Amino acid sequence: MAHGDSGTPAVGTPAAGAASAGTTEPILEVRDLVKHFPLTRGVLLRKQVGAVQAVDGVSFDLHQGETLGIVGESGCGKSTVAKLLVGLERPTAGRIRYRGEDISTLSGRALKAVRRNIQMVFQDPYTSLNPRMTVGDIIGEPYEIHPEVAPKGDRRRKVRELLDVVGLNPEYINRYPHQFSGGQRQRIGIARGLALRPEIIVADEPVSALDVSVQAQVVNLLEQLQHEFDLSYVFIAHDLSVVRHISDRVAVMYLGRLAEIGTEDQIYEHPTHPYTQALLSAVPVPDPDARTQRDRILLAGDVPSPAHPPSGCRFRTRCWKAQQLCAEVVPPLEVPAEFREPAGPAGHASACHFAQERQVVPSE
Ligand SMILES: Nc1ncnc2c1ncn2[C@@H]1O[C@H](COP(=O)(O)OP(=O)(O)OP(=O)(O)O)[C@@H](O)[C@H]1O
Ligand code: SF4
Ligand SMILES: [Mg+2]
DSSP states (O other), X not given: OTTOSOSSOOTTSGGGGGGSOSSSOOSEEEEEEEEEEEEEEOSSXXXXXXXXXXXXXXXXXXXXXXXXXXXXXXXXXXXXXXXXXXXXXXXXXXXXXXXXXXXXXXXXXXXXXXXXXXXXXXXXXXXXXXXXSOHHHHHHHXXXXXXXXXXXXXXXXHHHHHHXXXXXXXXXXXXXXXXXXXXXXXXXXHHHHHTTOOSEEEEESTTTTSOHHHHHHHHHHHHXXXXXXXXXXXXXXXXXXXXXXXXXXXXXEETTEEEEEEEHHHHHHSOOSXXXXXXXXXXXXXXXXXXXXXXXXXXXXXXXXXXXXXXXXXXXXXXXXXXXXXXXXXXXXXXXGGGTTTTOTXXXXXXXXXXXXXXXXXXX
């Protein structure tokens, strides 16, 4: 196994083929990432009575210059993955390697140096910007932590440059967040994310709080910046259409685990996991002819609590194909045997014992 320490197949093996892309070394390797939040009882003794299994064994690669989309319903662990990647949370177990170096165990200066290269853009431009700070101070704040990137005398020039890069007037440097629209605020958030010239940006629902008309502009800006600065993105959203538009590869998450991962075409046109198929079948289709042709799947029941996830396959309580095996054995995230040779578009990793290709959205 090329990556040694994990139970998850390494990149390049048939089992993990579609969890990675290309032949270059990944810029980020995530292996068996786990984050459990303790559930405690009692005010003084705070006895642990269980754990919220927010992330429970997530593995994927991110390659230079690519966008990996992560989709899934509310509470499936997307933001927790994002926070683990940028170091806002510490993993309970698992590895995050940046350019081959394990950053999940780093601390102090070494961690700080690496973290400079992995920045986050947050969902809500209304609450993530401090209303009492000027835009100049907000965008320049990362320089306080990393003065080596911009000496004090040079900061305002750099901030003006960043405003220009994200399509805002550099003259707005002394304004406050409330003087901007939602889309403009998200541009400010993106400028702050770019301040340290990172290589990776983890964008957690960056357009979800914006009007639909503004979403496309912000997505286009992110794409333009990606080319300009050779950025790699982890782009998180629950809107499957937005994710399809921006992503090279897509990972579908369910209750703390990945259900399926592959190229945008593999996931949208050739999904093999029942959960992906159900999610896709709920995506609105504007064309009435396409609507009548499509295969609709209604998901039964609610998402179970991550404090008490089902045994075996976590999707089994809502899956119309579930059998006894699904309750007993966790389906590994691998290319299903029948799709390996010859490898067609269905030949991507899917965590289902009974993976089957089924097209649910009309072809583009
Ligand atoms: N600090 C925390 N303490 C305890 N539980 C947490 C904490 N942070 C997240 N959780 C729980 O972990 C699970 C995953 O949460 P997370 O925010 O990662 O989901 P998400 O996929 O980003 O959801 P959304 O689409 O609503 O943003 C949820 O059940 C959530 O309640
Ligand atoms: S492993 Fe079983 S329960 Fe899980 S998605 Fe596949 S068929 Fe459904
Ligand atoms: Mg979230």
